Amino acid sequence: MPELKEVIISITNRCNYKCRMCDIPFQKSKELTTSQWQKVIRDAYLIGAETIVFSGGEPLLREDIFELISYVKNNSMNCCLTSNGYLIDEECASRLHNSGIDVVNISIEGPPQIHDYLRGRGTFDKAVFALENLRKYKIESTIATMVSRYNYKYLDYIVELAKEYKATTIKFQPFNRIFLSSNCSEGNFFISKREIKRMKDMTKKVTWLCNNYGITTNPRRYLEMMPLYLSRNHFDSSFICNTLWISCPINSQGEIYPCWVLTQKDKLIGNINQDSFLNIWNSQKHRSVVEKIKKDGCPGCMMSCYDENFGRDGLETRIVTNVKRLQKEGAFEYVRRILKRWGRRFKFYNSYRGSPRQAFNRLRGLFKKKKLHKTEIDKEEIDKALKEIALIKKIFEEEIRCLS
Amino acid sequence: MDYLKEFKINLAYHFSEVLEYPFAKPYWIYVSLSHKCTYKCQMCGVVKILKGYELQTKLIKKALNEINSWNWDCVVMFTGGEPFLREDIFELINYSVNRRLKTEVVSNGALINKEMASRIINSGLQNIAISLDGAKESTHDLIRERGSFKKALDAITNLVMTKKRMNTGPQISVWTTIMKENVQELFEIIDLVKELGVECLVYHPVIVAQDDMQKTSPNAPFWISDGYIKILKEQIDKILDYQSKYGLVAFLHNPYLWLKYFESTLTKKDWKCNPFVFLNIGPDGEVRSCGSSFGNIREMSLDDCLVSKEAFNARRTMKLCQKPCLQTCWAHPESNSLLDIANRFIESIKDNKDKTKFLKETIKILEEYENLLISYKDA
Numbered sequence: 193m194p195e196l197k198e199v200i201i202s203i204t205n206r207c208n209y210k211c212r213m214c215d216i217p218f219q220k221s222k223e224l225t226t227s228q229w230q231k232v233i234r235d236a237y238l239i240g241a242e243t244i245v246f247s248g249g250e251p252l253l254r255e256d257i258f259e260l261i262s263y264v265k266n267n268s269m270n271c272c273l274t275s276n277g278y279l280i281d282e283e284c285a286s287r288l289h290n291s292g293i294d295v296v297n298i299s300i301e302g303p304p305q306i307h308d309y310l311r312g313r314g315t316f317d318k319a320v321f322a323l324e325n326l327r328k329y330k331i332e333s334t335i336a337t338m339v340s341r342y343n344y345k346y347l348d349y350i351v352e353l354a355k356e357y358k359a360t361t362i363k364f365q366p367f368n369r370i371f372l373s374s375n376c377s378e379g380n381f382f383i384s385k386r387e388i389k390r391m392k393d394m395t396k397k398v399t400w401l402c403n404n405y406g407i408t409t410n411p412r413r414y415l416e417m418m419p420l421y422l423s424r425n426h427f428d429s430s431f432i433c434n435t436l437w438i439s440c441p442i443n444s445q446g447e448i449y450p451c452w453v454l455t456q457k458d459k460l461i462g463n464i465n466q467d468s469f470l471n472i473w474n475s476q477k478h479r480s481v482v483e484k485i486k487k488d489g490c491p492g493c494m495m496s497c498y499d500e501n502f503g504r505d506g507l508e509t510r511i512v513t514n515v516k517r518l519q520k521e522g523a524f525e526y527v528r529r530i531l532k533r534w535g536r537r538f539k540f541y542n543s544y545r546g547s548p549r550q551a552f553n554r555l556r557g558l559f560k561k562k563k564l565h566k567t568e569i570d571k572e573e574i575d576k577a578l579k580e581i582a583l584i585k586k587i588f589e590e591e592i593r594c595l596s
Numbered sequence: 597m598d599y600l601k602e603f604k605i606n607l608a609y610h611f612s613e614v615l616e617y618p619f620a621k622p623y624w625i626y627v628s629l630s631h632k633c634t635y636k637c638q639m640c641g642v643v644k645i646l647k648g649y650e651l652q653t654k655l656i657k658k659a660l661n662e663i664n665s666w667n668w669d670c671v672v673m674f675t676g677g678e679p680f681l682r683e684d685i686f687e688l689i690n691y692s693v694n695r696r697l698k699t700e701v702v703s704n705g706a707l708i709n710k711e712m713a714s715r716i717i718n719s720g721l722q723n724i725a726i727s728l729d730g731a732k733e734s735t736h737d738l739i740r741e742r743g744s745f746k747k748a749l750d751a752i753t754n755l756v757m758t759k760k761r762m763n764t765g766p767q768i769s770v771w772t773t774i775m776k777e778n779v780q781e782l783f784e785i786i787d788l789v790k791e792l793g794v795e796c797l798v799y800h801p802v803i804v805a806q807d808d809m810q811k812t813s814p815n816a817p818f819w820i821s822d823g824y825i826k827i828l829k830e831q832i833d834k835i836l837d838y839q840s841k842y843g844l845v846a847f848l849h850n851p852y853l854w855l856k857y858f859e860s861t862l863t864k865k866d867w868k869c870n871p872f873v874f875l876n877i878g879p880d881g882e883v884r885s886c887g888s889s890f891g892n893i894r895e896m897s898l899d900d901c902l903v904s905k906e907a908f909n910a911r912r913t914m915k916l917c918q919k920p921c922l923q924t925c926w927a928h929p930e931s932n933s934l935l936d937i938a939n940r941f942i943e944s945i946k947d948n949k950d951k952t953k954f955l956k957e958t959i960k961i962l963e964e965y966e967n968l969l970i971s972y973k974d975a
């Protein structure tokens with residue numbers, strides 16, 4: 193059983209924004225108290241978590257948020273916070289700095305018009321202002337972007353923005369229904385089939401840019417999968433979710449589900465109001481719920497907090513994925529596809545590093561012994577030096593004569 | 597006999613410099629063990645420039661063996677990145693110390709807890725330097741990283757305590773980089789350091805770009821520009837005053853040169869480096885003094901690096917350096933003029949009984965050089 197790495201706490205449902213894609217602010221909930229959260233954090237530490245993430249709602253609306261961050265840091269875990277950036281002025285940044293936070297994640301949806309359309313007028317400037325203030329106080333910033341029909345053409349803009357403001361990571365996440373309550377319409381977030389190709393090109397560009405700038409982003413396969421997913425095509429979920437044990441969400445009312453997506457009543461693992469996090473995590477119920485998901489399989493999701501499923505994943509996932517592919521496509525098609533991919537890779541290498549011959553020569557150069565070089569010393573300089581030596585010798589001889 | 601040895605060394609550096617040929621071996625050998633570091637300090641290029649490189653243990657040992665075979669008076673300085681991030685650091689220190697090389701380490705102190713401190717104290721090092729860039733927590737932390745000030749102080753305390761307990765150990769020193777951010781606190785650092793029990797404090801001015809040390813510009817970050825120069829001057833006055841009374845601070849050149857450095861009026865007349873005195877081995881294996889590389893120890897021996905064509909070219913460029921960098925230990929003023937060397941020697945043996953013998957000995961050494969040079973001329 194893999195170990196718990198991070199606990200994601202949705203600390204409040206309150207929010208100062210009314211974004212078009214999210215109706216968390218309208219889901220009223222009874223929040224936990226400061227001491228209850230402190231207990232959770234302490235328990236997380238005891239279980240062995242490395243990171244606590246505060247999200248929401250807008251977590252900075254909680255009056256005790258700085259206190260909680262310090263509490264996390266005092267328990268020597270990493271602390272991360274997700275915010276829309278509205279409240280991060282200079283004073284807030286300095287308080288964040290003092291609380292010891294490690295990373296602040298700011299949501300940015302794209303160029304100003306698009307961001308403002310989705311999140312409200314003037315919000316883009318606020319977000320950028322927040323990034324600026326974070327940088328001023330040397331707090332590592334990252335960017336979160338929800339990808340949808342509105343902004344998929346402008347994802348490269350985000351990368352450039354991240355570069356400019358020295359954000360270290362960009363996490364893309366396609367639009368998802370789970371942030372909307374069931375009676376809400378989905379609106380126009382999905383893309384049409386015709387747009388798939390264009391979006392694919394864009395995700396490729398994003399991967400390339402991020403690599404170039406040294407910015408971390410989602411695994412490549414995750415980004416590749418996004419266009420199909422956003423066009424509401426069924427998407428290939430041929431993996432076992434291996435983040436279930438590693439990451440644990442807790443919502444603002446203290447309920448714990450196996451993940452952010454599977455929140456049906458029968459999957460409820462426990463509630464902080466009734467039992468401690470430590471007990472819930474170690475409970476039989478937890479075990480059985482997760483085992484059941486593993487057995488039945490899950491619909492799969494593209495929540496960015498679970499994107500490790502798509503890459504950087506364990507050997508097991510990779511084998512399972514490949515075996516499933518093999519079964520589905522048949523051996524011939526499978527091998528053909530792999531060869532094709534290698535062919536592309538080779539072509540790319542060729543264009544990038546020159547022909548194989550050139551590459552070979554470069555390699556050979558490594559083993560060749562370098563010829564040594566013995567310079568001749570300038571004759572004039574030697575003469576000068578000889579003269580100098582003669583002079584000094586004379587001084588010494590003089591000295592000796594004086595003594596005797 | 598020590599006078600003679602010093603005389604010989606000075607002579608070697610002198611002739612190396614005027615004839616551009618390595619008669620002398622380097623005195624300071626900086627071995628940059630790894631690009632990896634616990635911090636990302638603002639002024640430091642190591643982490644950025646040398647990203648991804650780390651020297652193999654085998655290679656370092658090979659280089660140390662070679663240095664040992666020179667039988668030359670020199671200091672091996674392990675730096676980085678953060679040297680203590682390497683798991684084999686004590687193995688390397690041991691290896692070096694066992695070969696009777698003077699060995700020193702520079703560290704930011706982040707990893708020096710009590711246990712580490714006692715290992716360091718017992719390792720046989722000659723000197724351990726901790727970087728401290730401010731007297732106030734906020735300054736140091738701004739330059740380096742939050743919490744780094746406390747860690748540096750903890751490291752120093754741990755070292756000092758352990759050394760007291762053990763009654764032996766390396767000299768414990770502090771290095772401070774002079775820059776705009778901390779110019780007002782330079783003097784205060786002395787107090788702090790003194791209280792902690794540090795034995796030596798060294799200041800060096802900031803280099804703007806570590807990939808090109810001659811690149812200086814008044815609007816660069818960290819640069820002490822017009823308004824701050826006055827402050828720097830006041831600080832130097834105070835520091836000098838203190839130093840003349842109580843010591844502790846070590847200068848290898850006149851600190852008033854810092855003013856010229858930051859005013860960009862420093863010239864070769866004021867201060868020049870001797871390319872033969874120092875050598876850097878980068879985490880990528882490149883060997884250089886300053887500027888372009890002499891060669892790579894992955895491909896050739898250290899000796900071959902010193903006489904490679906690239907080395908000669910690089911040293912020639914250094915000779916033409918327009919903007920000396922004033923890095924503390926890279927000069928060798930003792931060897932600038934032959935006449936000075938001779939006079940100093942005579943001065944030093946003034947009251948010695950065997951004066952004549954010494955003088956005869958020196959004449960022999962000079963004659964050796966004479967023959968050597970003549971043979972070079974004929975060849």
Ligand SMILES: C[S@@+](CC[C@H](N)C(=O)[O-])C[C@H]1O[C@@H](n2cnc3c(N)ncnc32)[C@H](O)[C@@H]1O
Nearest residue numbers: 213214248249250275276299336338367368371
């Ligand atoms: C729910 S917000 C909470 C934190 C904070 N209020 C903020 O906006 O960053 C967390 C992330 O979810 C994203 N998000 C919101 N609605 C979404 C949806 N319907 N589908 C996918 N992601 C969504 C937001 O862009 C944001 O980056």
Ligand SMILES: C[S@@+](CC[C@H](N)C(=O)[O-])C[C@H]1O[C@@H](n2cnc3c(N)ncnc32)[C@H](O)[C@@H]1O
Nearest residue numbers: 639640676677678702703704727771773802803
């Ligand atoms: C590169 S560090 C390596 C050892 C260790 N990590 C440390 O910080 O002490 C060696 C020394 O170089 C100094 N240094 C870093 N950047 C500098 C710069 N731009 N100019 C001058 N000195 C610098 C540091 O303050 C430190 O004392």
Ligand code: SF4
Nearest residue numbers: 207209211214249276
């Ligand atoms: S996305 Fe974030 S800022 Fe927007 S309404 Fe939802 S919680 Fe608030």
Ligand code: SF4
Nearest residue numbers: 433451453490492493
């Ligand atoms: S893939 Fe998504 S829905 Fe499935 S278990 Fe993992 S997080 Fe939950």
Ligand code: SF4
Nearest residue numbers: 633635637640677704
């Ligand atoms: S600790 Fe030393 S090596 Fe690391 S970034 Fe700072 S100065 Fe550079």
Ligand code: SF4
Nearest residue numbers: 869886914917920921
């Ligand atoms: S003085 Fe010497 S070491 Fe300094 S920059 Fe010039 S050539 Fe390089």
